[in-house]
Amino acid sequence: MSESLLSWGRWPRRPQRAIALDWLPDHLPTLGPSKLLPRGQGRSYGDSCLNSRGLLLTTGALDRVIHFDRETGVLRAEAGLTFDDLLRLCLPAGWFPPVTPGTRFLSLGGAVANDVHGKNHHGAGTIGHHVRALELLRSDGSRQLLTPADTSGLFRATIGGLGLTGLITWVELQLVPTRGPWFESHTVRFSTLAECFEIGPELQARHGYTAAWIDSLAPAGQSGRGLYICGDPSDSSEPAAWREPRLRIPLDCPEWLLNPLSLKLFNTLYYRQPLKQGRVHAWPFLYPLDVLADWNRIYGHRGFQQWQCVVPSADAPALCAELLSRIRAHRQGSFLALLKTFGSMDPAGLLSFARPGVTLALDFPMLGERTARMLQELNALVREAGGALYPAKDAQMSAEDFRSGYPRVEEFEGFRDPLLESDFWRRVRGGGEA
Amino acid sequence: MQSALILGASSGIAQAFGRLLAERGVTLYLVARDPRKLEAVSADLSARGACLAGTEVLDLNLHAEHAAMLERAWAALGPVDLVLVAHGMLGDQAACEADPALAMELMRTNYAATGVLLLHLATRLEAQGRGQLAVLSSVAGERGRRSNYIYGSSKAGLSALLSGLRARLAPAGVQVVTVLPGPVRTAMLAGRPLPPLTVEPELVARQLLRGLERGAHTLWLPPKWRAIMAVIRALPEAIFMKLKF
Ligand SMILES: Cc1cc2nc3c(=O)[nH]c(=O)nc-3n(C[C@H](O)[C@H](O)[C@H](O)COP(=O)(O)OP(=O)(O)OC[C@H]3O[C@@H](n4cnc5c(N)ncnc54)[C@H](O)[C@@H]3O)c2cc1C
Numbered sequence: 001m002s003e004s005l006l007s008w009g010r011w012p013r014r015p016q017r018a019i020a021l022d023w024l025p026d027h028l029p030t031l032g033p034s035k036l037l038p039r040g041q042g043r044s045y046g047d048s049c050l051n052s053r054g055l056l057l058t059t060g061a062l063d064r065v066i067h068f069d070r071e072t073g074v075l076r077a078e079a080g081l082t083f084d085d086l087l088r089l090c091l092p093a094g095w096f097p098p099v100t101p102g103t104r105f106l107s108l109g110g111a112v113a114n115d116v117h118g119k120n121h122h123g124a125g126t127i128g129h130h131v132r133a134l135e136l137l138r139s140d141g142s143r144q145l146l147t148p149a150d151t152s153g154l155f156r157a158t159i160g161g162l163g164l165t166g167l168i169t170w171v172e173l174q175l176v177p178t179r180g181p182w183f184e185s186h187t188v189r190f191s192t193l194a195e196c197f198e199i200g201p202e203l204q205a206r207h208g209y210t211a212a213w214i215d216s217l218a219p220a221g222q223s224g225r226g227l228y229i230c231g232d233p234s235d236s237s238e239p240a241a242w243r244e245p246r247l248r249i250p251l252d253c254p255e256w257l258l259n260p261l262s263l264k265l266f267n268t269l270y271y272r273q274p275l276k277q278g279r280v281h282a283w284p285f286l287y288p289l290d291v292l293a294d295w296n297r298i299y300g301h302r303g304f305q306q307w308q309c310v311v312p313s314a315d316a317p318a319l320c321a322e323l324l325s326r327i328r329a330h331r332q333g334s335f336l337a338l339l340k341t342f343g344s345m346d347p348a349g350l351l352s353f354a355r356p357g358v359t360l361a362l363d364f365p366m367l368g369e370r371t372a373r374m375l376q377e378l379n380a381l382v383r384e385a386g387g388a389l390y391p392a393k394d395a396q397m398s399a400e401d402f403r404s405g406y407p408r409v410e411e412f413e414g415f416r417d418p419l420l421e422s423d424f425w426r427r428v429r430g431g432g433e434a
Numbered sequence: 435m436q437s438a439l440i441l442g443a444s445s446g447i448a449q450a451f452g453r454l455l456a457e458r459g460v461t462l463y464l465v466a467r468d469p470r471k472l473e474a475v476s477a478d479l480s481a482r483g484a485c486l487a488g489t490e491v492l493d494l495n496l497h498a499e500h501a502a503m504l505e506r507a508w509a510a511l512g513p514v515d516l517v518l519v520a521h522g523m524l525g526d527q528a529a530c531e532a533d534p535a536l537a538m539e540l541m542r543t544n545y546a547a548t549g550v551l552l553l554h555l556a557t558r559l560e561a562q563g564r565g566q567l568a569v570l571s572s573v574a575g576e577r578g579r580r581s582n583y584i585y586g587s588s589k590a591g592l593s594a595l596l597s598g599l600r601a602r603l604a605p606a607g608v609q610v611v612t613v614l615p616g617p618v619r620t621a622m623l624a625g626r627p628l629p630p631l632t633v634e635p636e637l638v639a640r641q642l643l644r645g646l647e648r649g650a651h652t653l654w655l656p657p658k659w660r661a662i663m664a665v666i667r668a669l670p671e672a673i674f675m676k677l678k679f
Contacts, residue, residue, distance in 0.1 A: 064478035
C-alpha cells in the first residue's frame with residue numbers, strides 16, 4: 001500500500017486507491033458505484049482524508065496560480081496549491097495568508113474543507129472568513145462559483161464541508177499586507193492551569209498570535225504548567241537571512257522511543273527552556289514542527305492520534321483541568337498539548353470546528369484499546385460540556401459525539417454531494433467504518 | 435539567462451522548469467497544443483514572476499508550421515538564450531502492438547516531428563551564434579526493452595540526432611543538451627502504476643537548471659540513471675532478451 005496515502009497520524013492503516021488530477025477537470029470522474037473523496041496534502045490526522053471503499057482524487061498537481069494581484073493582495077489559485085508554495089510567492093510581494101495552521105504543507109482546498117484556524121483566531125477568525133470566492137465541481141455536472149454573498153447555503157456548507165460538497169477547483173483569498181517574514185515573539189511561563197487562564201485574556205488582547213503549550217506530564221503539584229507563546233508580525237523589513245534547517249525522520253522509529261519517561265523528559269526540558277523574546281523568523285514561530293520533515297514517523301509503525309476539542313469558555317478552566325487529570329490517570333501524556341482561546345466571531349461554515357470557546361489539542365501514540373478507552377472518556381466529558389471534537393484530527397469520535405458537536409449536520413446533508421464520501425463520514429454517520 | 439522558448443510548455447517537467455525561470459524573472463515564449471492547458475500554465479508562470487513575451491497554441495506534429503512559429507517566437511523574444519523542447523508522448527505499447535498504425539503517431543511525435551523542429555532550431559541558433567538547446571529525450575532510448583521498445587526507439591532516434599546536432603552547433607557557440615530523465619511523476623504517467631525510482635518533476639527541473647548552468651551536454655535525471663543504464667547496456671543480448679521489464 002502506498003505510504004504516501006496514509007493520513008498524517010498514520011492510523012488507521014487502510015489501503016487507498018487514487019486518481020491523480022493533473023488538470024482542472026470538466027466533471028468529476030464517474031467510475032461505477034465508487035464513491036470519491038477529494039484529497040489535499042493528507043495533513044489531516046485521522047480518517048477524514050481517507051476513502052477506503054472508494055477512490056481518492058488527489059490534487060497535488062492542481063497547484064497553478066490563476067491570478068495574483070500584487071497591489072490588492074487578492075490571490076486566486078487551484079485548490080492543490082500548498083501554503084508553502086503560496087508563501088514563497090506572496091511573501092516577497094509583501095503579502096501573508098490571513099490565517100495559517102501549524103503546518104505550511106497543506107493545500108488551499110484542504111484548508112477550506114476543514115475551515116482551518118491558526119494562532120491568530122481571536123482576531124482573524126478562520127480561513128473561511130477570508131475566502132472571497134471559490135469554484136465547486138459537483139457530480140450533477142454543475143460548476144458553481146460561490147462567494148460569501150451566496151444565498152443558497154452551498155458556500156457556507158463548503159467552508160468546513162470536509163470535502164463532501166464537491167471538488168473545490170480553485171479558491172480566491174484576500175491576503176494581508178506584511179513587511180517581511182519576521183515576528184516579534186514574547187513567551188511567558190506559567191506554573192498552573194489557573195494562571196494560564198488568568199493571564200490569557202490580557203495576552204490575547206495585546207498580541208495578534210497566541211497559544212499556550214501545556215506540560216501534560218508535569219508532576220502532580222505542577223499540573224498545567226506551561227508556556228504562553230505570543231507574537232506579532234514585525235515591522236522589520238530586514239531581508240530573510242534565515243535558512244530553515246532541513247531534517248527528516250527517514251524511517252518509522254522504534255516504538256519504545258516515545259515512552260512515558262522520554263516524554264516527561266522532553267516536556268520538562270521544553271518547560272525549562274530559556275524564554276525566547278524578540279525577533280524570530282515566521283517559520284519557527286508559526287511552523288515549529290515543519291522543520292522536521294516526516295516527524296509523524298517518530299511514533300513508529302503503530303501511528304498516533306491527535307485529539308482536539310473546543311469547549312465553552314465558562315466551563316473551560318475546570319474542564320481542561322479535568323481532561324488533563326484524566327490523561328495523567330491513564331498515563332498517556334503527550335508532548336504537544338496546546339491550548340488556545342478562540343475569538344467570539346460566528347463560525348464561517350455550517351460544520352466549522354472553530355467557535356467561541358477554548359480549544360485543547362494533544363497527541364497520543366496509538367496503543368490500541370488503551371488509547372481508545374481513554375479517548376472515549378475524554379469525548380464524553382466534551383460532549384457533556386456542549387463542546388465539539390475536530391474532524392481534521394479525529395479517527396475515533398462516535399456518531400453521537402459528532403451529532404452533538406455539529407447540530408447543523410442535518411442541514412448540511414442537504415448540500416452534500418451524493419458521489420462523495422470519506423471513511424470519517426461513514427463512521428460518524430453510521431455507514432460502517434471503512 | 436534572460437529569455438527562453440519552451441516548446442511543449444504544459445508537460446510536467448516543462449511546468450516545473452518554467453516556474454524556476456519565472457522566479458528568476460526570465461522572459462518566456464510558450465508553445466503548447468491544448469489551449470486551456472496553455473492558458474493555465476501561462477497564467478501560473480506570469481503570476482509567479484515570469485514576463486510573458488507570447489504564447490502560442492500549436493500541435494508540433496504540424497511540421498509545416500514550425501518555421502513561422504519560430505519566426506514569431508524570435509520576434510517576440512529577441513535573441514533566445516535557451517530553447518527547451520519538452521513535448522512528447524508515452525503511448526500505449528500493447529495498443530501499438532495490436533494495431534501498428536497507432537505506433538505511427540508516437541514515432542512521429544517523439545522523433546520525426548521533433549527532429550524536423552530541431553533542424554529548424556539549429557539553423558536559427560547557428561545564425562544567432564549562441565544559446566542553449568535542451569531537449570527531453572529519455573533513458574528508455576538507451577536500449578530497447580521488451581515493455582516499451584516502441585517509445586524507447588523513438589527516443590533513441592532523438593538522442594542520436596541530438597548527438598550529431600551537438601557536434602554541428604558547437605563551433606557556432608551553441609550548446610546542445612540531451613536530457614535523459616527516468617520516470618517522472620507527471621500527467622504522462624497518469625493512470626499507470628508508478629514505476630520504481632519515479633521522481634517529482636520539481637527535482638528534475640532543479641537538476642536540469644543546474645546542469646544547464648554548468649554547461650553539461652548530457653544530463654541523466656536524476657544522475658543515478660547513468661550508472662543504471664550503463665549496467666543495462668552492458669547486459670549480453672542473450673540475457674537481456676529474456677528480461678520482461
Ligand atoms: C503539524 C500540523 C499542524 C496543524 N495545525 C493546525 C492548526 O493549527 N489549525 C488547524 O485548523 N489545523 C491544523 N492542522 C490540520 C490541517 O490544517 C488540516 O487537516 C488541513 O485540512 C490539511 O489540509 P490538506 O491539504 O492536507 O488536506 P487533506 O488532509 O488531504 O484533506 C482534508 C479535507 O479536505 C478535503 N479536501 C482537500 N482538498 C479538497 C478539494 N480540492 N476540494 C474539496 N475538498 C478537499 C478532503 O476531502 C478532506 O476532507 C495541522 C496539521 C499538521 C500536520
